[in-house]
Amino acid sequence: MPAERRPGLGRGAWPPLVFLGVLCTAALLAPVLPLADPTHSDTDALAAGISAKHWLGTDALGRDTLSRIVHGARVSLVVGVGATAIGAVAGTLLGMAAGVVRGWVSAVIMRLTDVLLAFPAMIFALAVIGAVGPSTASVTVVIGLLFIPGFVRIVRAPVLSLSQREFVLACRAMGMSTPRLMAREILPNILTGVLTYAVTMFGVGVMVEGGLGFLGVSVPPPEPTWGGMIAEGRQVLAQHPMVTLTPTLVLVLVVVCANVVGDRLSARLDTRGAML
Amino acid sequence: MNHDAPSPSAAEPLLNLRGYTVHLNSPRGTVRAVDGVDVAVARGRTLAVVGESGSGKSVLCRSLLGLLPDAAVALRAGTAHFDGVDLTALGERELRDVRGRRVGMVFQDPMTALNPVLPVWRQIALPLKRHLGLRGRAAKARAVELLDSVGIPDPARRADQYPLQLSGGMRQRVMIALALSCDPELLIADEPTTALDVTVQAQILRLLDRLRAERDMAVILISHDLGVVADHSDDVMVMYAGRQAELGPTASVLAAPRMPYTRALLDAAPTLHGPRGQHLAAIGGQPPDMSRLLSGCAFADRCPRVQDRCRTEVPAMTRPPGSAHEAACWNPVPPPRPGGGTVTGISAARRESSRT
Amino acid sequence: MTARYLLTRVGQALLVLACVAVTTFALGRVLPGDLATAVLGQSATPEQIAEFHHKTGADRPAVEQFWSWFTGVLHGDFGTSALTGQRVSDALADRAAPSLLLVLLAEAFALAVAVPLAVWAAYRQGRAADKAANGASFLLLATPQFAVAVLLIYVFAVRLGTLPATGYVPLDEDPAQTFRTLLLPAVTLALGLAAVYYRVLRAGVLDTLRQDYVLAARAQGLTPRQVLVSHTLRPSLLPLVTLVGLNFGFLIGGAVIVEQLFALPGLGTYALGAVQTRDFAVLQGTVLLIAGVYVLVNLAVDLLYGVLDPRIRHAR
Ligand code: SF4
Numbered sequence: 001m002p003a004e005r006r007p008g009l010g011r012g013a014w015p016p017l018v019f020l021g022v023l024c025t026a027a028l029l030a031p032v033l034p035l036a037d038p039t040h041s042d043t044d045a046l047a048a049g050i051s052a053k054h055w056l057g058t059d060a061l062g063r064d065t066l067s068r069i070v071h072g073a074r075v076s077l078v079v080g081v082g083a084t085a086i087g088a089v090a091g092t093l094l095g096m097a098a099g100v101v102r103g104w105v106s107a108v109i110m111r112l113t114d115v116l117l118a119f120p121a122m123i124f125a126l127a128v129i130g131a132v133g134p135s136t137a138s139v140t141v142v143i144g145l146l147f148i149p150g151f152v153r154i155v156r157a158p159v160l161s162l163s164q165r166e167f168v169l170a171c172r173a174m175g176m177s178t179p180r181l182m183a184r185e186i187l188p189n190i191l192t193g194v195l196t197y198a199v200t201m202f203g204v205g206v207m208v209e210g211g212l213g214f215l216g217v218s219v220p221p222p223e224p225t226w227g228g229m230i231a232e233g234r235q236v237l238a239q240h241p242m243v244t245l246t247p248t249l250v251l252v253l254v255v256v257c258a259n260v261v262g263d264r265l266s267a268r269l270d271t272r273g274a275m276l
Numbered sequence: 277m278n279h280d281a282p283s284p285s286a287a288e289p290l291l292n293l294r295g296y297t298v299h300l301n302s303p304r305g306t307v308r309a310v311d312g313v314d315v316a317v318a319r320g321r322t323l324a325v326v327g328e329s330g331s332g333k334s335v336l337c338r339s340l341l342g343l344l345p346d347a348a349v350a351l352r353a354g355t356a357h358f359d360g361v362d363l364t365a366l367g368e369r370e371l372r373d374v375r376g377r378r379v380g381m382v383f384q385d386p387m388t389a390l391n392p393v394l395p396v397w398r399q400i401a402l403p404l405k406r407h408l409g410l411r412g413r414a415a416k417a418r419a420v421e422l423l424d425s426v427g428i429p430d431p432a433r434r435a436d437q438y439p440l441q442l443s444g445g446m447r448q449r450v451m452i453a454l455a456l457s458c459d460p461e462l463l464i465a466d467e468p469t470t471a472l473d474v475t476v477q478a479q480i481l482r483l484l485d486r487l488r489a490e491r492d493m494a495v496i497l498i499s500h501d502l503g504v505v506a507d508h509s510d511d512v513m514v515m516y517a518g519r520q521a522e523l524g525p526t527a528s529v530l531a532a533p534r535m536p537y538t539r540a541l542l543d544a545a546p547t548l549h550g551p552r553g554q555h556l557a558a559i560g561g562q563p564p565d566m567s568r569l570l571s572g573c574a575f576a577d578r579c580p581r582v583q584d585r586c587r588t589e590v591p592a593m594t595r596p597p598g599s600a601h602e603a604a605c606w607n608p609v610p611p612p613r614p615g616g617g618t619v620t621g622i623s624a625a626r627r628e629s630s631r632t
Numbered sequence: 633m634t635a636r637y638l639l640t641r642v643g644q645a646l647l648v649l650a651c652v653a654v655t656t657f658a659l660g661r662v663l664p665g666d667l668a669t670a671v672l673g674q675s676a677t678p679e680q681i682a683e684f685h686h687k688t689g690a691d692r693p694a695v696e697q698f699w700s701w702f703t704g705v706l707h708g709d710f711g712t713s714a715l716t717g718q719r720v721s722d723a724l725a726d727r728a729a730p731s732l733l734l735v736l737l738a739e740a741f742a743l744a745v746a747v748p749l750a751v752w753a754a755y756r757q758g759r760a761a762d763k764a765a766n767g768a769s770f771l772l773l774a775t776p777q778f779a780v781a782v783l784l785i786y787v788f789a790v791r792l793g794t795l796p797a798t799g800y801v802p803l804d805e806d807p808a809q810t811f812r813t814l815l816l817p818a819v820t821l822a823l824g825l826a827a828v829y830y831r832v833l834r835a836g837v838l839d840t841l842r843q844d845y846v847l848a849a850r851a852q853g854l855t856p857r858q859v860l861v862s863h864t865l866r867p868s869l870l871p872l873v874t875l876v877g878l879n880f881g882f883l884i885g886g887a888v889i890v891e892q893l894f895a896l897p898g899l900g901t902y903a904l905g906a907v908q909t910r911d912f913a914v915l916q917g918t919v920l921l922i923a924g925v926y927v928l929v930n931l932a933v934d935l936l937y938g939v940l941d942p943r944i945r946h947a948r
Binding site for chain 3: 207
């Protein structure tokens with residue numbers, strides 16, 4: 001079914017989209033924006049509050065929080081988007097294969113996802129990152145790997161029922177090959193569900209990256225990450241809670257925004273499905 | 277019906293509706309689901325309510341017990357006296373003491389109306405606890421007794437089973453046992469046999485007849501099956517688009533319908549036990565849009581006997597000359613000549629159902 | 633629920649565990665760094681390192697190492713930590729208790745909050761209470777565990793000073809103290825779980841409330857309490873059973889960040905330490921145990937679901 005243009009997602013979806021858009025733009029343009037150097041220590045303003053010079057204050061070492069958040073966003077957003085993309089692409093392909101090609105292909109794929117699910121996720125991530133070294137790429141790939149089983153499950157169930165429908169059976173009868181069938185007839189039908197799930201998983205990816213950064217195994221310093229900022233702030237939590245709270249708030253806000261957009265998307269797609 | 281019962285006018289009616297009206301909220305505006313219904317039922321008698329789906333019969337019964345969501349009801353007017361108390365004046369709490377205790381209700385599809393994850397006896401025990409204070413062993417014993425009384429074989433074993441393990445007919449028997457658990461004075465049966473096989477239908481209807489006689493209950497039987505109505509009711513009310521079309525003793529209404537809609541219903545049902553639902557759809561045209569305020573007879577657009585007056589004035593329920601019952605029609609169908617063959621379909625149906 | 637189905641499921645579970653074992657082992661081999669230098673120090677001579685490798689078996693072929701480890705596991709012997717010399721099975725037994733208690737407590741808290749709240753919110757759908765609870769769950773879902781933990785530590789340990797932020801007292805020493813030390817980490821986990829359970833259960837209750845049997849229950853004059861508790865809760869709880877089980881399996885040893893933050897000597901921190909020190913025997917043993925619990929719990933939930941839902945049990 002062609003995705004028909006609708007007026008929009010509803011008013012509630014716009015503030016989060018605008019927020020995410022502004023954050024992405026800022027992160028992209030961070031090197032050319034008139035921001036303080038995220039690694040420069042302003043020794044006159046250690047753990048300072050909001051001021052004209054430091055809009056969101058500074059951390060315990062006097063580094064500008066706004067600048068560190070914007071630079072940290074480069075890591076968080078790239079990891080969130082990249083991991084989701086890896087999970088979505090690999091998961092969708094595997095899920096479709098498991099749904100369309102029965103027999104041993106399906107069995108192998110399903111057992112592999114079971115193995116990945118059974119593996120303690122955080123330890124898996126720590127071990128792999130330990131093996132290949134922490135970098136934006138390794139963090140992205142590891143989180144992406146962990147996302148695959150979810151996408152496989154999201155995709156496989158509808159594919160299983162779709163592959164029994166008349167039009168798919170008709171295509172088979174006409175001799176359409178399996179890869180062609182998947183691309184032409186099945187993919188368009190499951191894309192909306194994958195998209196909705198992906199929006200939510202983007203938020204989860206940002207959270208997981210934050211967790212790794214918090215444990216000190218995401219992108220290494222001096223590159224700022226939100227998780228790292230939150231972890232560093234803990235040392236001065238009692239005296240200067242804002243050093244920790246500001247990046248926490250931004251992180252939560254990003255995930256909330258992703259969830260709101262995902263919610264709207266699924267609500268809209270659901271009603272459309274119901275009207276068909 | 278060949279049991280001795282006083283005519284409805286002689287007995288004090290158990291339920292008496294006067295000008296009963298329910299308007300519902302819908303996305304398209306207010307729907308006049310029930311519009312000015314006057315009807316009464318006495319103890320020991322069965323009133324059948326007939327009409328197409330959407331004619332207001334289910335809304336009528338559900339609204340009586342306050343079962344419609346508050347937000348759905350736009351307006352409720354008129355009175356509904358039950359044993360002298362006006363149900364429309366009762367609050368939710370007071371209604372809760374009426375529901376189940378004094379008025380029982382049987383639903384169309386026992387598969388969905390019974391809880392799939394509770395054993396049968398537990399479902400019966402809940403109203404027993406609520407209204408009669410029975411608990412534990414006493415409640416279970418009573419539940420088994422009730423299952424026995426509705427003709428379920430091996431009730432002690434069946435009591436521990438889940439609805440899924442029972443046949444459709446047995447599920448409806450459970451539903452009836454549930455509705456009768458607290459000895460209600462009025463039983464509302466909302467299309468109780470529509471979801472069942474024809475042979476099971478007859479058994480369930482005969483069970484309802486027996487229970488009504490044993491308990492001197494009043495029964496409201498909602499149906500769209502005129503064969504069922506012919507054999508299992510004393511009086512019948514035909515509804516169309518939320519309004520009464522015809523009301524009176526079943527024999528009189530079915531033998532000599534005066535409102536063209538009732539006539540059409542009967543004509544469309546050559547064999548009354550034919551495939552369900554089809555006979556009603558056989559009438560040409562659509563029921564009116566009920567969110568519109570109708571200035572005349574609701575049936576005017578589909579009526580073969582329509583006159584100018586029909587479109588401007590709402591016909592009231594009156595007794596047309598030569599009729600034993602009331603109809604709402606400006607140009608009633610003439611009564612059949614004595615000895616005419618209009619009721620052959622029904623007599624045939626009656627013979628058939630008494631054989632099964 | 634046939635014997636054949638049961639056998640298939642058990643077979644699948646064993647296969648998954650075998651794969652986990654192989655993967656963990658392989659992962660251990662590719663980790664850079666050497667335990668020998670960690671134990672012996674940077675100044676160790678090549679001879680010392682070689683001797684250490686010989687002692688710990690690290691100089692044998694990988695397949696041989698794997699086989700001897702794997703057969704050991706089948707006999708309940710997880711090997712010994714090359715770092716501390718402690719038997720891994722003993723260490724796992726010690727460390728299972730805090731993890732298990734933490735997850736049990738967290739699940740209990742989460743369910744105690746989420747179940748009544750979800751039923752109430754669904755019953756009052758669209759009212760203020762429902763909206764407030766929905767908003768709270770939305771916010772909690774978006775808040776990472778470590779942020780919740782940091783906030784809780786800030787409020788209860790730093791500001792109010794009522795609860796300890798770190799430390800763990802074993803159950804057999806002082807149960808009351810055990811509970812106190814587990815309170816903050818358990819609440820941290822519980823808040824996230826409660827948000828998920830709340831949303832799932834609320835949706836389930838809303839769905840159940842639309843069923844005919846709920847209308848029938850109301851037509852029997854049952855009180856709202858009877859309708860909600862006896863008729864609505866049970867069918868709505870079934871999907872939650874799966875989720876509770878999944879999370880239980882997932883959090884045993886999966887709560888690495890929380891265990892680390894609150895310095896709990898559980899399975900998660902044990903595995904984390906093993907990753908950092910390249911203590912393979914410990915890493916392999918812990919991961920296998922955690923995966924085993926996960927797989928077992930999943931299997932149990934699957935079977936339990938069939939027992940709890942008569943629709944599945946008596947499906948023809
Ligand atoms: S009132 Fe007129 S339109 Fe209505 S049923 Fe009678 S004849 Fe037909």
